[in-house]
Amino acid sequence: MPELPEVETIRRDLQQEISGDTLIGAEFFGSRSAYSGDANAFIRQIAGSSIREIQRRGKYLLLALSNGEYIVVHLRMTGRLIIRQSDEPNDRLVRLVLRLASGRDLRLEDLRKFATVELLTVGGLAALFDRLGPEPLSSELTPERLGEILSHSRRGLKASLLDQSLLAGLGNIYVDEALFHARIHPDRPASGLSTAELKRLHQAIRHVLQAGIDTRGTTFSDYRDGLGRPGTHQYQLQVYRRTGEPCPTCGEPIIKTRVAGRGTHVCPRCQKL
Ligand SMILES: [Zn+2]
Structure with missing residues (x-):
């Protein structure tokens, strides 16, 4: 979607x-x-x-x-x-x-x-x-603000990042990609991240969203831009829909699990629980 x-x-x-x-x-x-x-x-x-x-x-x-x-x-x-x-x-x-x-x-x-x-x-x-959380690409979202938002959540990290009332705009693809870039497991409790992890996650969220915009979005089947053309970000994804393929960082096969009720892609070596 x-x-x-x-x-x-x-x-x-x-x-x-x-x-x-x-x-x-x-x-x-x-x-x-x-x-x-x-x-x-x-x-x-x-x-x-x-x-x-x-x-x-x-x-x-x-x-x-x-x-x-x-x-x-x-x-x-x-x-x-x-x-x-x-x-x-x-x-x-x-x-x-x-x-x-x-x-x-x-x-x-x-x-x-x-x-x-x-x-x-x-x-x-x-x-x-x-009813919406801050825009992830705005200057309003700092690592400190992200930490404050997540510290109030009693749920897992992935479920919290998907919650539009905490942060607006992320969905399944870009959450998996951001957590991989930040080297954090999606099943970690949202409130338990260190200052270094928050900094990495903040940077990773902005990086994957900007990369998605720069390549005009991710098209697997339905998405089209305003003129009916598919995007090209699907060719740059690191873990999403790459189950069994080698992790770009360490070579370990990417696995698919279920987190927050959603199909979730992780590198078991880079993203330790
Ligand atoms: Zn890896």
């Missing part, structure tokens, strides 16, 4: 392509709507607004509109937001089409249909942000 680097890649594409464009209409498709409210009210509300800016918070994409509201999209498992020419036929996966004055569409395509769309005011957005 798309994590921070994938959502940030889409954000940059959309910012370049459609900021300043005007929404002239919208259409929802499928039996289960991506928007939980009244679809007709949504369409009336947004029509005629221009897109001021595309923003991101954690794994949420925000279209800031000239009417002061925000279209907030979470792609969940298999959602994609792709710009297409409006005369291009609709894919069967399309759940929502936002029509643009430039003759293009922004289409939400979603195989599993878990993606969500909300229309929020500034107040609604603030309430959403309050």
Whole structure:
């Protein structure tokens, strides 16, 4: 599922392509709507607004509109937001089409249909942000702040790093990669890290997320960028989906275990429990 680097890649594409464009209409498709409210009210509300800016918070994409509201999209498992020419036929996966004055569409395509769309005011957005931890790439997150966040968690390290209310944007792929880079086992208690380990983990989180952005995200099957293209970060992963292959550091085969209910990849020699 798309994590921070994938959502940030889409954000940059959309910012370049459609900021300043005007929404002239919208259409929802499928039996289960991506928007939980009244679809007709949504369409009336947004029509005629221009897109001021595309923003991101954690794994949420925000279209800031000239009417002061925000279209907030979470792609969940298999959602994609792709710009297409409006005369291009609709894919069967399309759940929502936002029509643009430039003759293009922004289409939400979603195989599993878990993606969500909300229309929020500034107040609604603030309430959403309050439920999220800090942005891992912001200067707000220091090794000390990371230590403080983890020291209050009674759970394991991986479960804590996946918790969006503690830290926003990480998912299964980048948590496994970050813990490998930091040489820390995912099953360690979150509150038990030394100062040196916190420093390594902080650096590793930023490193893997930035590398993911630089290579335009990880595509195994569903993820596509804002123009429908796959990312290339899957070719740079060190442990994720490399079960049985040699550890890039020590040569020991990577193993797959289960931590926090998720398939988890570790080097048993570099990441001792
Ligand atoms: Zn190793």
